[in-house]
Amino acid sequence: MIGRKLTARLVRDGALNGHGIHRMTLTDIIVPDPPGARFAVGTEASDLSAPGAAVRAIAGRPDVIFHLAAIVSGEAEADFEKGYRANFAGTRELFEAIRLAGDGYRPKLVFASSIAVFGAPFPDAVPDDFFLTPLTSYGTQKAIGELLLADYTRRGFVDGIGVRLPTIVVRPGLPNRAASGFFSSIIREPLAGHEAVLPVDESVRHWFASPRAAVGFLLHAAGLAGAKELGARVNLTMPGLCCTVGEEIAALTRVAGTNVAGRIRREPDEAVARIVAGWPQNFDARRATALGFRAEASFDAIIRAHIEDELGGRIAG
Amino acid sequence: MIGRKLTARLVRDGALNGHGIHRMTLTDIIVPDPPGARFAVGTEASDLSAPGAAVRAIAGRPDVIFHLAAIVSGEAEADFEKGYRANFAGTRELFEAIRLAGDGYRPKLVFASSIAVFGAPFPDAVPDDFFLTPLTSYGTQKAIGELLLADYTRRGFVDGIGVRLPTIVVRPGLPNRAASGFFSSIIREPLAGHEAVLPVDESVRHWFASPRAAVGFLLHAAGLAGAKELGARVNLTMPGLCCTVGEEIAALTRVAGTNVAGRIRREPDEAVARIVAGWPQNFDARRATALGFRAEASFDAIIRAHIEDELGGRIAG
Numbered sequence: 098m099i100g101r102k103l104t105a106r107l108v109r110d111g112a113l114n115g116h117g118i119h120r121m122t123l124t125d126i127i128v129p130d131p132p133g134a135r136f137a138v139g140t141e142a143s144d145l146s147a148p149g150a151a152v153r154a155i156a157g158r159p160d161v162i163f164h165l166a167a168i169v170s171g172e173a174e175a176d177f178e179k180g181y182r183a184n185f186a187g188t189r190e191l192f193e194a195i196r197l198a199g200d201g202y203r204p205k206l207v208f209a210s211s212i213a214v215f216g217a218p219f220p221d222a223v224p225d226d227f228f229l230t231p232l233t234s235y236g237t238q239k240a241i242g243e244l245l246l247a248d249y250t251r252r253g254f255v256d257g258i259g260v261r262l263p264t265i266v267v268r269p270g271l272p273n274r275a276a277s278g279f280f281s282s283i284i285r286e287p288l289a290g291h292e293a294v295l296p297v298d299e300s301v302r303h304w305f306a307s308p309r310a311a312v313g314f315l316l317h318a319a320g321l322a323g324a325k326e327l328g329a330r331v332n333l334t335m336p337g338l339c340c341t342v343g344e345e346i347a348a349l350t351r352v353a354g355t356n357v358a359g360r361i362r363r364e365p366d367e368a369v370a371r372i373v374a375g376w377p378q379n380f381d382a383r384r385a386t387a388l389g390f391r392a393e394a395s396f397d398a399i400i401r402a403h404i405e406d407e408l409g410g411r412i413a414g
Numbered sequence: 415m416i417g418r419k420l421t422a423r424l425v426r427d428g429a430l431n432g433h434g435i436h437r438m439t440l441t442d443i444i445v446p447d448p449p450g451a452r453f454a455v456g457t458e459a460s461d462l463s464a465p466g467a468a469v470r471a472i473a474g475r476p477d478v479i480f481h482l483a484a485i486v487s488g489e490a491e492a493d494f495e496k497g498y499r500a501n502f503a504g505t506r507e508l509f510e511a512i513r514l515a516g517d518g519y520r521p522k523l524v525f526a527s528s529i530a531v532f533g534a535p536f537p538d539a540v541p542d543d544f545f546l547t548p549l550t551s552y553g554t555q556k557a558i559g560e561l562l563l564a565d566y567t568r569r570g571f572v573d574g575i576g577v578r579l580p581t582i583v584v585r586p587g588l589p590n591r592a593a594s595g596f597f598s599s600i601i602r603e604p605l606a607g608h609e610a611v612l613p614v615d616e617s618v619r620h621w622f623a624s625p626r627a628a629v630g631f632l633l634h635a636a637g638l639a640g641a642k643e644l645g646a647r648v649n650l651t652m653p654g655l656c657c658t659v660g661e662e663i664a665a666l667t668r669v670a671g672t673n674v675a676g677r678i679r680r681e682p683d684e685a686v687a688r689i690v691a692g693w694p695q696n697f698d699a700r701r702a703t704a705l706g707f708r709a710e711a712s713f714d715a716i717i718r719a720h721i722e723d724e725l726g727g728r729i730a731g
Contacts, residue, residue, distance in 0.1 A: 177569065216646060226545045229561065232646055237565040241558050244546065248554040252494065329533060329549055 098268060099209065100125070100165045102406075103312050108134040113161060114320045124154050125166070145187035151194035158202055161319050164191060165209040171275055173235040184238035192245055196254040206246070207318045208259040210332060212304060214240040215377050222381040225334060232375060243332040250331050256323040260314050260385075263306040263337030263392070266345075267403035276372040280305070283342070284349055284400055287360035290413030296366035299343035302378040306337045306392040307402040317390055326388060336392040338399065339379040348396035352404070353412050415585060416526065417442070417482045419723075420629050425451040430478060431637045441471050442483070462504035468511035475519055478636050481508060482526040488592050490552035501555035509562055513571040523563070524635045525576040527649060529621060531557040532694050539698040542651060549692060560649040567648050573640040577631050577702075580623040580654030580709070583662075584720035593689040597622070600659070601666055601717055604677035607730030613683035616660035619695040623654045623709040624719040631707055643705060653709040655716065656696040665713035669721070670729050 104123060111118055111134075122139040123129040131140045139157070143150045145166060155162070166187060167173075173180025188208075195202060213236035214229045231237045243259045250257040268281040272293075279296055280303060286293035306314075314335050321327065340348075350358040382390075393399045404410060421440060428435055428451075439456040440446040448457045456474070460467045462483060472479070483504060484490075490497025505525075512519060530553035531546045548554045560576045567574035585598040589610075596613055597620060603610035623631075631652050638644065657665075667675040699707075710716045721727060 228543045228545045230647060231561065231565070232568070234565050234569070237561050240561050244548065244554050244557050244561075248548070248551055251549070252551070330547055 098270070099262075099265065099308060099311050099315070100129075100163070102308050103163060103165075103315055104129075104132055106312050106316070108132045108138075111135055113316070120157065120159075122154070122157055122159065144183075145190050146182045151187075151190040152197075154191065155194050155198065155202075155204075158198070158200075159204060161205045161207070162191075162195075163207045163209070163315055163319070164188065165315075167209070167239075168235070169275065170211075170213060170233055170235040173238065174233055177234060180234050180238060184235065185241055188238075188242045189245060192249050192255065196249060196252075203253065203256055205319055205323070206255045206257045207315050208242055208246050208257060208332075209315065210239045210243050210259045210261045211236065212261050212263060212334065212377055212380070214243065214261060217375045217377070219377050222339075222379040223334070223377050224381050225384045247329065247331050250324070251329060257331050258318045258321060258323070258327060259332035260318050260390075261332065261334045262311050262314065263304045263335055263380075265308055265311050266305050266399060267307070267407070269308070269403075269407045276369055277376075279369070280342075280345070283361050284345065284403065285407075287349065287357045288353060288400075288404065288408060288412050290360075292360050292362055294364045295342065295361050296364060296369040297342060297373055298365070298370070299346065300341055301370075301373055302339060302341045303373075304337045304339055304377060304380055305396070305399060306335065307399045309402045309406060310337075310392045310399075311335075314390055314392075317388075321388060330384075333385040333388070333390070334380050334382045336382040336386050336390055337380065338393050338396060340396050345396050348400055352397050352400045354414060356414060357412065415587070416579075416582065416625060416628050416632070417446075417480070419625050420480060420482075420632055421446075421449055423629050423633070425449045425455075428452055430633070437474065437476075439471070439474055439476065461500075462507050463499045468504075468507040469514075471508065472511050472515065472519075472521075475515075475517075476521060478522045478524070479508075479512075480524045480526070480632055480636070481505065482632075484526070484556075485552070486592065487528075487530060487550055487552040490555065491550055494551060497551050497555060501552065502558055505555075505559045506562060509566050509572065513566060513569075520571065520573055522636055522640070523572045523574045524632050525559055525563050525574060525649075526632065527556045527560050527576045527578045528553065529578050529580060529651065529694055529697070531560065531578060534692045534694070536694050539656075539696045540651070540694050541698050542701045564646065564648050567641070568646060574648050575635045575638060575640070575644060576649035577635050577707075578649065578651045579628055579631065580621045580652055580697075582625055582628050583622045583716060584624070584724070586625070586720075586724045593686050594693075596686070597659075597662070600678050601662065601720065602724075604666065604674045605670060605717075605721065605725060605729050607677075609677050609679055611681045612659065612678050613681060613686040614659060614690055615682070615687070616663065617658055618687075618690055619656060619658045620690075621654045621656055621694060621697055622713070622716060623652065624716045626719045626723060627654075627709045627716075628652075631709075634705075634707055638705060647701075650702040650705070650707070651697050651699045653699040653703050653707055654697065655710050655713060657713050662713050665717055669714050669717045671731060673731060674729065 533549035
C-alpha cells in the first residue's frame with residue numbers, strides 16, 4: 098500500500114531529491130501494475146530471497162532503492178519460514194547483491210522498518226536510544242534488517258537509512274484481520290457509510306501517521322546526506338501522533354459529524370485487547386524530528402488526508 | 415580461551431545444574447584437545463556454517479549447548495565474509511538445526527554475546543535498556559545472534575539465554591594485536607617478569623571481568639529457568655568491574671609490588687587511543703545482578719584470580 102502511494106507520488110513529482118527521474122523499476126512478488134509516467138517504468142515479479150533475484154533487481158543500478166518488501170506481522174508469525182525467507186533472507190540478498198556489484202555501486206537505500214522492533218514493557222515515551230526488543234518474528238526480522246543496514250552502510254557498501262514507520266492510518270481498502278485493523282476501520286468505514294466494530298476500550302493509546310506522511314518520510318529519507326547527517330545511527334524512529342481511540346473518535350466527530358461517528362459499534366474483544374496492550378503507545382522521536390521528518394500534528398489532519406486522498410473529498414454523511 | 419576454561423571447569427565439577435554430566439562434545443573449527451574426564455568426551459572439527467555441520471553437531475541431542483564460537487572482532491572487521499559466515503551464518507545454522515530436529519528437542523542454549531553490541535556515544539553507565547548500536551561487524555553479528563536467540567526462544571524452539579561478556583582480563587597466553595590487548599598485557603607481562611607497553615592514558619576507563627567470572631556467568635546462565643526468570647528479554651549485560659587503567663596499575667602495585675608494576679612502559683599510540691575512545695566504560699547491569707550473576711568487586715581480585723589460575727600462585731617479583 099505504501100509502495101503504491103510512493104510510486105504515485107514519484108510519478109506525479111517526476112523528480113526525486115531535485116533530480117528528474119529517468120527510470121523506475123517496481124519489483125514485487127507479483128507483477129506490479131505499471132503506472133502511467135513521463136519516464137520509463139519497468140515492472141518485475143521477483144522473490145528477492147530466490148537465487149539471483151536480487152542481482153537482477155539491481156541490474157539497472159538504480160541511484161535510489163526503496164526497500165519496503167515484507168511479509169506482514171500476522172503472516173510472519175503464522176508462517177515462521179515464509180517470514181524469515183522474505184523479511185530476512187530477501188533483505189540480506191539485496192544487501193549482498195549491492196555489496197558484490199563490484200563496480201563502485203553504492204546506492205541510497207531507504208529501508209522501511211517498523212515500531213515492531215520494540216516490545217513491552219515501555220517507558221511513557223520510547224526514546225531514540227531504547228533497546229530493540231521485538232516480541233514478534235516480524236519485528237525480529239526488521240530489527241535484523243536495521244542492524245545489517247547499519248553495518249553495510251558503515252562499511253561503505255551502501256548509503257542506508259532505516260525509517261521506523263508508525264502504525265499507518267487511515268489504511269485504504271477493505272477491512273483486514275490484522276489486530277491493528279480497527280484503528281483504521283473505525284475511521285474509514287463510517288466515512289464510507291458503513292458500520293465499523295471497535296474491539297478495545299477508548300482509552301487505548303497508540304502511535305500514528307497517515308499514508309501521506311509515510312510517503313513523506315521515505316522521500317525525505319532519500320534526500321538526507323547519509324553519514325554526514327546521520328552518523329553511525331542510521332535507523333530512526335519516525336515522528337507520529339500519539340492519541341487514544343477516544344481522541345480518534347472525537348476527531349472523526351469534528352471532521353465528519355456525529356452521524357458518521359455514530360456508525361462505530363463497541364464490541365469488546367479480549368484477545369485483541371491483550372495483543373494491543375503489548376504495543377508501544379508513545380515515542381519521543383527527537384532525532385528524526387531534528388532531521389526534518391514531519392508527521393501530522395492532529396488526528397483531524399490524518400482524517401482529512403484520507404478524505405482528500407482516498408475519497409475525493411466526499412464523505413457519506 | 416573461555417571455552418577451554420569452561421571445559422576444564424565442567425570436567426572438574428563433573429556436573430552441571432546439579433546433574434552429573436554423562437557426555438560432552440567439543441566442537442571447534444580445528445579438533446579441540448580432549449580433556450581427561452570421568453565422563454565421555456567427544457571432539458569434532460566442524461564449521462557450523464557448512465551444510466549439515468550444525469545438524470551433526472547436535473546429533474547427540476545435548477541438554478545444554480554453550481555457543482561461544484566466533485571470529486573475533488579484529489578478524490571479523492578485516493574479513494567481512496569470514497566474519498558473517500562464522501558469526502552470523504554459523505549461529506543461524508545451529509538455531510535452524512535445533513528448530514528442525516522435529517523430535518521435541520528443546521535444549522538450553524547459552525549464547526556468548528559481547529558488549530560490542532553497543533557503540534558510542536554512551537551515557538555514564540549503559541543501562542539494561544540501552545539500544546543495540548554496534549560499530550563493528552563483529553558487534554553486528556553478535557546483536558543479530560541475540561535477536562534470533564530471543565525469537566527462537568519465544569517461539570519455543572530453544573531455551574535460550576544470551577550473556578554479554580565484559581572485556582575479559584587477564585587473558586592468558588601471548589600478547590596479541592587486538593586493540594584491547596593492553597588491558598591484559600600490562601598485568602600479565604609484568605607478573606611474568608616481562609615488560610609491557612601501555613598505549614593509552616591512565617585515565618582510560620573500561621568494563622572488566624576475569625576469565626573465571628566469565629565461566630561463572632556461563633554456568634549460572636545454564637542454570638536459570640528460562641522464560642520463568644527472564645521473560646521475553648533473554649539477552650543480558652553481565653556485571654563487571656568499571657575501572658581505569660590507572661586503577662589497574664594501582665591494583666597491580668598493591669598485589670605484586672612496585673617492582674612488578676614498574677615493568678609497564680608508557681608509549682602512547684594515537685590509533686589505539688582513538689579505537690578505545692569508542693568503547694563503553696561502564697554499565698548498570700541491574701537485571702543480571704538481580705538474577706544472581708556475579709563479577710569481581712575489585713581489580714585486585716581479578717589479578718589474584720590470574721595468579722592462582724594461570725601462574726600457580728607464583729609472581730616474577
